Amino acid sequence: DQQVKQNSPSLSVQEGRISILNCDYTNSMFDYFLWYKKYPAEGPTFLISISSIKDKNEDGRFTVFLNKSAKHLSLHIVPSQPGDSAVYFCAAKDNTGKLIFGQGTTLQVKP
Amino acid sequence: NAGVTQTPKFQVLKTGQSMTLQCAQDMNHEYMSWYRQDPGMGLRLIHYSVGAGITDQGEVPNGYNVSRSTTEDFPLRLLSAAPSQTSVYFCASRDRGANYGYTFGSGTRLTVV
Numbered sequence: 186d187q188q189v190k191q192n193s194p195s196l197s198v199q200e201g202r203i204s205i206l207n208c209d210y211t212n213s214m215f216d217y218f219l220w221y222k223k224y225p226a227e228g229p230t231f232l233i234s235i236s237s238i239k240d241k242n243e244d245g246r247f248t249v250f251l252n253k254s255a256k257h258l259s260l261h262i263v264p265s266q267p268g269d270s271a272v273y274f275c276a277a278k279d280n281t282g283k284l285i286f287g288q289g290t291t292l293q294v295k296p
Numbered sequence: 297n298a299g300v301t302q303t304p305k306f307q308v309l310k311t312g313q314s315m316t317l318q319c320a321q322d323m324n325h326e327y328m329s330w331y332r333q334d335p336g337m338g339l340r341l342i343h344y345s346v347g348a349g350i351t352d353q354g355e356v357p358n359g360y361n362v363s364r365s366t367t368e369d370f371p372l373r374l375l376s377a378a379p380s381q382t383s384v385y386f387c388a389s390r391d392r393g394a395n396y397g398y399t400f401g402s403g404t405r406l407t408v409v
Contacts, residue, residue: 191338217396228300228386228400229339274339278396282327282346283354288338 191287204262208275215277302401309377317372319387328370332383
């Protein structure tokens, strides 16, 4: 049973536009949520995180929004750049310290 | 500062063989984890550790063993390799920092034939 789900396998946007990546979760005990970015043949790299007690966290072009009642979070990238093309993973931490990942969404930013 | 180092980068095993994937970090991180990445499945947690001498199972632990005798090292052992264990394996570590962001290694691509 997948506790963290990214239902869109891929997303394509134009350079300069907004990219919105979505993630849903089922476990109400998750207390921290993270986004990772992964290029081919490399390990994932940490992008941004948000505590379950907040609803928004911003870092430069990246903003993560959390809707606890809907068990949904999203990552906004504005403006999108070709270098943002990668696989994005949503992850959630439970109270034992385990980090559970979603399936990933492949973002393509077209010049 | 090497970060998280995984060896080997590539490995081909025959069904039934055993091997150990090595993972070492030089950041004095307490938390370490092993994940496998498969197409359409994302990253799935195999085993994790919150400190030397402490390990616990993740989502897909069957067929794998771990131990954590030192803070730096967290090897993953495949007891009897099966084709279903063909995957890319990632080791990751983090400290007790507030953002909970793991640092990942570059991965080991394992093929079991």
